[in-house]
Structures are given as C-alpha cells and as structure tokens.
Amino acid sequence: MSILQSIKNAVRSRSIHVSYIDVGSCNGCDIEVLACLAPRYDIEQYGIYVHNNPREADVLLVIGSVTPQWEDKLRNIWEKIPAPKAAIAIGNCPISGCVYARKGSLTTPPVKNYIPIAAEVPGCPPRPTEILSAILSVAPLIFKDYEEKQS
Amino acid sequence: MKKTVDVSIPLGPMHPCWKEPVRLKCETAGERVLHTEVELGYMKKGIERIMRGRPWQEVMFLAERVCGICSVVHNMVFIEAMELISDIAVPPRAAYLRVVANELDRVASHILANFSYCYTIEHETLAMYLLNTRERVLDNLERLTGSRINTAYMIPGGVRFDLLPEDAATMLADLAKVEEELKRYVQIFESGPLIGLRSRGIGYMSREDAIRAHTVGPTARASGVEDCDLRLRHPTYRALGFEQVTRTEGDNFARVMLRFQEVFQSIDLIRKCVDTLPAGHIRGGGLCRAGEVSYSGEAPRGELTYTIKTDDFGRVLDIAIRTPSIMNIEACAHYMVVNATSIADVTSTFISSDPCIACNER
Amino acid sequence: MTGRCLYEKDLRPLKYNILTSTKHDATVRAIANRLGVSDAKLRRLLIQRLDMSLLENIETRWEMGLRYADDGDPLAKELGCELFSRFIPLLDQERMKEIYEETRALAQEIPFEGAIVRGKALIREAILS
Numbered sequence A: 001m002s003i004l005q006s007i008k009n010a011v012r013s014r015s016i017h018v019s020y021i022d023v024g025s026c027n028g029c030d031i032e033v034l035a036c037l038a039p040r041y042d043i044e045q046y047g048i049y050v051h052n053n054p055r056e057a058d059v060l061l062v063i064g065s066v067t068p069q070w071e072d073k074l075r076n077i078w079e080k081i082p083a084p085k086a087a088i089a090i091g092n093c094p095i096s097g098c099v100y101a102r103k104g105s106l107t108t109p110p111v112k113n114y115i116p117i118a119a120e121v122p123g124c125p126p127r128p129t130e131i132l133s134a135i136l137s138v139a140p141l142i143f144k145d146y147e148e149k150q151s
Numbered sequence B: 001m002k003k004t005v006d007v008s009i010p011l012g013p014m015h016p017c018w019k020e021p022v023r024l025k026c027e028t029a030g031e032r033v034l035h036t037e038v039e040l041g042y043m044k045k046g047i048e049r050i051m052r053g054r055p056w057q058e059v060m061f062l063a064e065r066v067c068g069i070c071s072v073v074h075n076m077v078f079i080e081a082m083e084l085i086s087d088i089a090v091p092p093r094a095a096y097l098r099v100v101a102n103e104l105d106r107v108a109s110h111i112l113a114n115f116s117y118c119y120t121i122e123h124e125t126l127a128m129y130l131l132n133t134r135e136r137v138l139d140n141l142e143r144l145t146g147s148r149i150n151t152a153y154m155i156p157g158g159v160r161f162d163l164l165p166e167d168a169a170t171m172l173a174d175l176a177k178v179e180e181e182l183k184r185y186v187q188i189f190e191s192g193p194l195i196g197l198r199s200r201g202i203g204y205m206s207r208e209d210a211i212r213a214h215t216v217g218p219t220a221r222a223s224g225v226e227d228c229d230l231r232l233r234h235p236t237y238r239a240l241g242f243e244q245v246t247r248t249e250g251d252n253f254a255r256v257m258l259r260f261q262e263v264f265q266s267i268d269l270i271r272k273c274v275d276t277l278p279a280g281h282i283r284g285g286g287l288c289r290a291g292e293v294s295y296s297g298e299a300p301r302g303e304l305t306y307t308i309k310t311d312d313f314g315r316v317l318d319i320a321i322r323t324p325s326i327m328n329i330e331a332c333a334h335y336m337v338v339n340a341t342s343i344a345d346v347t348s349t350f351i352s353s354d355p356c357i358a359c360n361e362r
Numbered sequence C: 001m002t003g004r005c006l007y008e009k010d011l012r013p014l015k016y017n018i019l020t021s022t023k024h025d026a027t028v029r030a031i032a033n034r035l036g037v038s039d040a041k042l043r044r045l046l047i048q049r050l051d052m053s054l055l056e057n058i059e060t061r062w063e064m065g066l067r068y069a070d071d072g073d074p075l076a077k078e079l080g081c082e083l084f085s086r087f088i089p090l091l092d093q094e095r096m097k098e099i100y101e102e103t104r105a106l107a108q109e110i111p112f113e114g115a116i117v118r119g120k121a122l123i124r125e126a127i128l129s
C-alpha cells in the first residue's frame, strides 16, 4: 500500500459526509436519522457530517419505498454523488416496501432495483444507534484502498 | 393567469432545511415573492387505496404509518372512530393512559417542529438543545408503549400496556427536567435579538385569512382563531380541565412561541393524568361492527378527520383521511409566503407552519 | 419537455391520483354539478389550472367557500363570484368582475332568475374557454 493511499484511508475514515433522501416514507425513519444529530448520539464525534447535498456526499441514506416522482430522479441523484460512494437503505421500506407493498399502492419497492445498495438496516423504524453503527461499519469497507482496488 | 415575473426560483425537492421532499416554485420580482406553486407527489404512497377492503387489525397499523411524527394521534383517532362505530366503551384508566401517550407524542412533535425552525434560521445551538430534550421525551414514550415512533399503543376498548408506578415516578421526574430545560430555551428564543429579526413580523397571516383558508392547529391559534382546538370537545380532556392557548400576532414568532406554550400545557396535562390515574382495567372488550362515521381529533398540527365505513366483520370498506397539513401547507403557500420580502424568509415561514408532507399526501 | 430534464416532469397522472380519493371525488362532482359541466371536463380543467396542494385541499376550500364566499350580496352568491375566483381559482378576478357587472346590468332589465341563468352560462363559457 502506497503512502498516499494510507493517508487517504486515515482521512476518509474520520470524515464521512452523509446525505439522506426520502423517497416516500412515513417520516418515522426520517426523524430517526435526524435524531442521530442530537448530542446524545452525537454523530459528529465519529466524523460523520450530515449535509443534505448529494454532490458532496460519500454515503447516501435512502429512506422509503419509491414513489412515482422518484422513479427517474433517484438514479439521477445517485449519479451526482462523486465516487467512492455507498448507499444504505434505512428501514423496512426501501428493503421490501414495508406496509406499502400491497395491492393498490402507488409505490414500487425495493430500492435496489434503482440503485446499488451496500447495506440494509431493517426495522420500522430502526433505532438511531443502529443507523449509526451501520454507517460506521460500511463506510470503511467501501472506502478503504479505493484507488488501489480501482487500478 | 400568468403574471410577469423576473425569475422563478425552485426550492427543493432536496433542500437542506426540509426534512421531507417537496418543491416550491416561487415567482419573484426582485426579492419579493409574487406567487408560489407547490409541487407534491414525492411522498404519495396511496395509503387510502391500500386501506380499502382490509380488516381493521391491518388498517390500524397502516393508519399509524400515515405519519411517523404524530403516529400516536393517527392511531388514537382511528381507534376512537372504530369505537364510535361499534359502541365500545373504554375503561377510565385506559382513557387517561391514552391522553398520556398522546401528549407525550405532542410534546415530541412540537419540539421537533421548533427544532426545524431554529435550524432553518441557523440557530444551531438552540436547535441541538431542543433535539436533545426531545430524546428525553421519546424515552418516556418508549417506557410507556415499548417503541419510540410507531407505537400501536391503542386498540379498540383500551390500551396495550399499563403504566407501572415506578415508571410513572421516573416519567414525572423526567418531565420536570424537560420543563426546566425548556424554560431556559424559551427564554433564549424570546430574548434573542437576531431571532427576533428573523421571526417577528415575518410570514404574517391575519385572523380573517386564517379562518377563510381553514387553517387548523397551532397555525390558526397563533393567528388568534378561538375555539379551534378539538381537545376542548374530547371527554377526557374536558374532565382534565383543558383550555386552549391563543396568541394574536400571527407571525413566525407567534407560531413557534405558541408551540412552546403548548408543550408546557401538555406537560401539565400529563402530570394531572398521572396524579389522578383511576384504578382498574386497561382493556375492555368489544366487537367491531358495521357503520359509518366521521370523527375528528386534535393532532399536534391541528384537526385530523377520519371518515370510515366498515362492514359486519370490521373490514374497512371506504376511508378518507383529512390531515391538518393539507390545510396548513396550502394556506402557508398561498397566504403567508406571498409578499415575503426575501427568498430566505420563504423557507423559514414554510417551516414555521410545521409542514408534514407525509401527512399531506398520504 | 425533454426526457432528460431532471426536475420538470409531467404531473398530470399524479394530479389525477389526488382527485381519485373518495372525498375529493365527491367534491369534484359537487363543483361540476354547480357549474353545470361534466365531471371529466372539470377534472381536466382543475388538473390544468390548480397546483397540487390546492388540489389536495379542494374539499376544505369548497366547504369554506360555500360558507364564507360573497357574504351579503345575493347576486354574487348565486353566481359564485368569490367562490370560483378566490376559493377555487378557476377564473381570474378581472374576468369574474366583468361577468358580474354584465349580469347586474341584465338584472335591471329582465327578472332576477333569468339574469342568474345567463350569468351562470357566461361563467361556464369563460371557464371552459
């Protein structure tokens, strides 16, 4: 491993920029992600920063089953995120559609039909701690030695 | 109906200040907003369509998932509507416990709304304080119901879990702490000069407009509409001596302050409930029957109406949900935001009406 | 509209979805009845002219319009002047005013009911055009 790569690894593991996107949820998972910001969980002590801007994000948290408006936009937003990147599905909604995957529904889950998903956090809604640990365990796996794996 | 405009500024669907995706298109002349258009559809899950033809046991869980922030009240209104249809009586202890759960949820929701407002006007310190306080409230909700967000606490004829005496003591102690912390934050909010500049006199809505647009909940009460709190008509709240809070300013500041005042009031209500909790069962019995009813209850954001039609087996044949956000968002976009002097005020005004897109679109 | 555009999308199916809900459907039928146009036509007009949050709110707006619009002016109330220009903005206010003036002039000559019928026909025409 080159020196440059090891510096990159060290920096990346302490600076994970997160953007969340709600593609048709009940709001429950939304506010649990928001609760991670609270000083009690203190997401920033792990070097995770929440911006709601896909262009500067490394990790995309996807919440909700896909509604008609997002069918094309989800892919577009995913393409806007610079590599290396990872998407994490939060809650049952993006995994299976939760209660919305029934007859008469307007949604078209799962999210993995639209973008590649690196990790899933089941729960309706999952606890903030679970969301935190998912981000912390997935991000290093994806970002470690990224440049060397490419070449 | 097109007016000449300088620019049309879209806000959203992904916006740093907004918890949920929604898109506002503001047509502006200079910085002045002339006309706004709301584009929804990002959260349309068709929940009413899913509910149709399903037994109440399933619809109960679906009703909660209309909105995660105020899930307890959706549960409560649906269950009380079912009880009204099928003549099921609730034991007094369960009725009081329902009020406790509902008020805890309201406190959490109001604090979250004020957090969003502080975050939008970039007062991050206060926002984080509030978010931390909210965790304490959610802890108590979890202690009572077993879950933080989607609780499914109420069932026809009662509630699922009892409040144990030691839990009640912890809850009261916690709430006293919450009250103490909030007093400090309210003082920060009231006296902050920059907060005042960003909030006072901005996003004004007169009482007449509020009535004509049929705004509900804190948005209407901050504009001085009397007698618009449905808790005044709820038997348990009446027994507890509930009174409505009203403010007359009608601007962003009033809306946020009104929510703070309601939080204190809710804490008082919970205290009263726990102190005078009647003894007895928490679950009665009953059978869900056929019927048709339209029932309203007071959600944190205002009047919530369920119109339900059921058949003999308790299946829901037809359902229509009217959530408070429908009225509030519409009034906000077409009355409050228009004539805002700058685009920066559009986001804060929009957030001050506590919009919940998931409710709005269902 | 080009397909690659990120944000502008054809909203008509989504708007139609909003109007299929029980209460909304009943309201649309009531409005169509009042105006004397067919449901399908009115639905098309609503989808063209109103934004999505107004469509979600159409039921409340209609109720509030029936209760508060044009209080104290029987002619305007019969025509639904504010009702169709402010509460359900299908017409702009200038055009509505013109129709109102025209009908009031008519009411001086022919009986009140006849004038109302003519006025309503004018409104229908203006809305459908």
Ligand code: SF4
Binding pocket: A025, A026, A027, A028, A029, A030, A063, A064, A090, A091, A092, A093, A098, A099, A123, A124, A125, A126, B065, B068, B150
């Ligand atoms: S997983 Fe459950 S809590 Fe999360 S968005 Fe879906 S329905 Fe809501």
